[in-house]
Amino acid sequence: MAAQKAMVKKNHYGKNTPLIREAYNSIKNMIFEHKLAPGQRLVYQDLAKILKISQTPIINALNRLLQDGFVAYENYCGFYVKPMDVQEVWDAFGIREAMEVYAVRQAIERWSPEGMSLLAELLRQHEKCVPRQYTNEKFRLDTEFHLQIVTMSGNLVLRRLLRRNFEHIFMRVRLENYAPERMKASAEEHHRLLERMRKKDALGSIDIVRNHIQNARDQVIHCLVSEEQGETEAATLS
Numbered sequence: 001m002a003a004q005k006a007m008v009k010k011n012h013y014g015k016n017t018p019l020i021r022e023a024y025n026s027i028k029n030m031i032f033e034h035k036l037a038p039g040q041r042l043v044y045q046d047l048a049k050i051l052k053i054s055q056t057p058i059i060n061a062l063n064r065l066l067q068d069g070f071v072a073y074e075n076y077c078g079f080y081v082k083p084m085d086v087q088e089v090w091d092a093f094g095i096r097e098a099m100e101v102y103a104v105r106q107a108i109e110r111w112s113p114e115g116m117s118l119l120a121e122l123l124r125q126h127e128k129c130v131p132r133q134y135t136n137e138k139f140r141l142d143t144e145f146h147l148q149i150v151t152m153s154g155n156l157v158l159r160r161l162l163r164r165n166f167e168h169i170f171m172r173v174r175l176e177n178y179a180p181e182r183m184k185a186s187a188e189e190h191h192r193l194l195e196r197m198r199k200k201d202a203l204g205s206i207d208i209v210r211n212h213i214q215n216a217r218d219q220v221i222h223c224l225v226s227e228e229q230g231e232t233e234a235a236t237l238s
Contacts (some may be wrong), residue, residue, distance in 0.1 A: 042079040082172060095140060122141070133180075193212065
C-alpha cells in the first residue's frame with residue numbers, strides 16, 4: 001500500500017499520453033455503465049489486467065479521475081468510486097439550476113428556427129424512450145435535450161460544465177429507484193419548456209426549468225436516501 005501511495009504522489013501530474021487517455025476513458029466508461037459502482041474499490045492491478053494496459057497509465061488515469069472528482073483515494077484503502085452524499089447532490093443541482101437558467105435566457109435571445117427544430121427532435125426521441133428503470137439511454141437523451149439548449153445559447157464552456165454536472169449525478173448515484181412516474185413527468189416538463197421557448201417566453205421558460213431541476217433533485221435525493229436505508233437494513237439483518 002505504501003508503494004501505491006508513493007506512485008499516486010509521483011504520477012499525480014503525469015503526462016496525458018495516449019495510454020493514459022485510453023485508461024481514463026475505459027475506467028470512466030466502466031463507471032458510467034455501472035460495472036463499477038459508487039463506493040467500489042478500484043484496484044489498479046486488477047484494472048490493468050482487465051484493460052490490458054500497464055499499471056503506470058492506470059495509476060495516472062485514476063489520478064485524473066481523482067482530480068475530476070469521479071474517484072477518491074484514502075490511505076490504506078486506495079482508490080474507490082466516489083459516491084455522492086445528499087449535500088453534494090443538493091449543491092450540484094443548485095449549480096445546474098444556475099447554469100440552465102442562464103442558458104435558457106441566452107437561447108431565447110439567440111432564438112433560431114434551426115435550433116428549435118433540433119430541440120423538438122430531441123424531445124421526440126426522449127419521449128419514445130420509456131424504460132422501466134432509468135437507463136444509460138434515457139440519461140443520454142435527457143442530457144442531449146438540455147445540452148441543445150446550452151448549444152443554442154452559444155456558450156460552449158457552459159455546455160462542457162453542464163455535461164460534467166450530469167455525469168457526476170449519473171455516475172456517482174445509484175438510480176435504480178428512480179420513479180417511472182418521475183420520468184413521465186420529466187418528459188411533460190420538457191414539452192412545456194419547448195412550447196414556452198417557441199413563444200420566446202423567457203420568464204415562463206425559466207420558471208419551468210427551475211421546477212424541472214428541483215423535481216429531478218428531489219428524486220435523486222430520494223434514490224440516495226433509499227439506498228442508504230437499504231444498506232442500513234442489510235447491515236442490521238447481518
